[in-house]
Amino acid sequence: xxxxxxxxxxxxxxxxSFHSLIALLVAFLVIASIYVTQNSGVLxxxxxxxxxxxxLSSRCNLFSGKWVFDNKSYPLYKEKxxxxxxxxxxxxxxxxxxLNYQNWRWQPHRCDLPRFNATVLLERLRNKRLMFVGDSLNxxxxxxxxxxxxxxxxxxxxxxxxxxxxxLHIFKAIEYNATIEFYWSPLLVESNSDDPVNHRVDxxxxxxxxxxxxxxxWTDADILVFNSYLWWxxxxxxxxxxxxxxxxxMALKTWSDWLEVHINRTKTQMFFxxxxxxxxxxLEWGGAEGQNCYNETEQIFTEGYRGQASCPEIMRAVEKTxxxxxxxxxxxxxxxxxxxxxxxxxxxxxxxxxxxxxxxEEQISNPSSYADCIHWCLPGVPDVWNELLYAHIxxx
Ligand SMILES: *[C@@H]1O[C@H](CO)[C@@H](O)[C@H](O)[C@H]1NC(C)=O
Ligand SMILES: *[C@@H]1O[C@H](CO)[C@@H](O)[C@H](O)[C@H]1NC(C)=O
Ligand SMILES: *[C@@H]1O[C@H](CO)[C@@H](O)[C@H](O)[C@H]1NC(C)=O
Ligand SMILES: *[C@@H]1O[C@H](CO)[C@@H](O)[C@H](O)[C@H]1NC(C)=O
Ligand SMILES: *[C@@H]1O[C@H](CO)[C@@H](O)[C@H](O)[C@H]1NC(C)=O
Ligand SMILES: *[C@@H]1O[C@H](CO)[C@@H](O)[C@H](O)[C@H]1NC(C)=O
Ligand SMILES: *[C@@H]1O[C@H](CO)[C@@H](O)[C@H](O)[C@H]1NC(C)=O
Numbered sequence: 001x002x003x004x005x006x007x008x009x010x011x012x013x014x015x016x017s018f019h020s021l022i023a024l025l026v027a028f029l030v031i032a033s034i035y036v037t038q039n040s041g042v043l044x045x046x047x048x049x050x051x052x053x054x055x056l057s058s059r060c061n062l063f064s065g066k067w068v069f070d071n072k073s074y075p076l077y078k079e080k081x082x083x084x085x086x087x088x089x090x091x092x093x094x095x096x097x098x099l100n101y102q103n104w105r106w107q108p109h110r111c112d113l114p115r116f117n118a119t120v121l122l123e124r125l126r127n128k129r130l131m132f133v134g135d136s137l138n139x140x141x142x143x144x145x146x147x148x149x150x151x152x153x154x155x156x157x158x159x160x161x162x163x164x165x166x167x168l169h170i171f172k173a174i175e176y177n178a179t180i181e182f183y184w185s186p187l188l189v190e191s192n193s194d195d196p197v198n199h200r201v202d203x204x205x206x207x208x209x210x211x212x213x214x215x216x217x218w219t220d221a222d223i224l225v226f227n228s229y230l231w232w233x234x235x236x237x238x239x240x241x242x243x244x245x246x247x248x249x250m251a252l253k254t255w256s257d258w259l260e261v262h263i264n265r266t267k268t269q270m271f272f273x274x275x276x277x278x279x280x281x282x283l284e285w286g287g288a289e290g291q292n293c294y295n296e297t298e299q300i301f302t303e304g305y306r307g308q309a310s311c312p313e314i315m316r317a318v319e320k321t322x323x324x325x326x327x328x329x330x331x332x333x334x335x336x337x338x339x340x341x342x343x344x345x346x347x348x349x350x351x352x353x354x355x356x357x358x359x360x361e362e363q364i365s366n367p368s369s370y371a372d373c374i375h376w377c378l379p380g381v382p383d384v385w386n387e388l389l390y391a392h393i394x395x396x
Contacts, residue, residue, distance in 0.1 A: 060111035063336040070105040075379030082147035087354035091377035096352035098297045118152040125178035134227035135186035142182040144382040166196045185214040186231045189251045208250040229275035252321040270332040279345040279373045293373035296346040347381040
């Protein structure tokens, strides 16, 4: 039986591909959130019912807290000292002068986050594969994780290789026989955005029911960290008359069905990183019309602040999907980074990143026109996402 092909009309450039990916992801999340919403009150109780009654999330909600300025312990590593830093995220290298974005610690309201200890993590990963699967935001978190452990590995005892035309990156801590990998799959399911470098395709095609091509590369990992939002986040994205959240839901269904059949439950620990907020409309936090995160040096202190780009339906779709999986005996822990990252409008690369194409005159005169308000500088916000992930990994 031919798999259903969802066609999205063209005209999206690289930037729009990214947006479309976000749109796809959003849809996925939306769907999951809808299901989750219905059960949201139960999540924590469910955790206590699961076999580890000592489950982290039953003791304390790590995702509810506040940012505390802490320039003694943070950053957790130096940008220059990370061998595998990405030029997309190295804001200091590309001229950023205000560096306070590196100095914030996440403080949960009712407990403390365990201190990130790279040696402990590497011991946990001995003879194992930790794998991030998703889009460029997940790739940023992967780079952060590599930087976090790189500092404790002597030079020469680590390696980095690319496979499958750059779809798969493998960092290896040789003494530990441990790998930290990233697999590019921005919509989780198959699409013609699957080329990690050249996503500029005229006809966007998403195969919502196709995942095997990707999944066979990650099914056997010991720890899996998924995300998918950004490329789905295009409200107008209608595929075969199916609206966005629904398409996302369909993709999540494909993904969860795959997990149910193929994942070895005693071996593989799974996580889903919730949607990463963007800061592209300064008006939303009281800034000037037409501005974005460009020139922002302070976070948003309003408690519970939520930007309009963070689609609640997507959040619910993910929640619902994970809840559903739990009923089917599969535990995928959500790493809920959305709310805490909402506040960090100053944490994006903005104009401080490598420009792949020379800037045009009109861009230079209007820097916000080319500011990246989607990804995150490193060291920075994704390090905290990894501290949250770390807390869950070592908890078991
Ligand atoms: C994520 O965490 C925030 C802050 O604790 C909370 O308000 C929100 O409901 C959580 N979302 C999900 C899907 O768990
Ligand atoms: C940390 O921040 C405080 C307050 O801004 C400042 O006085 C101090 O010099 C900083 N310390 C370091 C090590 O940067
Ligand atoms: C990290 O853990 C190792 C092994 O438990 C311990 O020896 C080391 O002191 C810890 N490092 C830090 C910075 O806490
Ligand atoms: C190294 O780790 C891989 C899993 O990533 C495992 O299959 C292999 O057996 C390990 N090698 C040794 C010598 O333990
Ligand atoms: C890598 O790219 C080449 C040229 O586009 C293509 O022919 C090949 O199939 C790709 N390899 C993989 C593993 O995707
Ligand atoms: C699942 O993983 C466990 C632990 O690694 C292993 O002992 C078991 O053989 C695996 N089961 C299957 C069906 O591969
Ligand atoms: C950037 O911020 C500085 C200091 O807050 C301000 O003086 C300047 O006008 C801002 N520039 C733009 C283009 O908003």
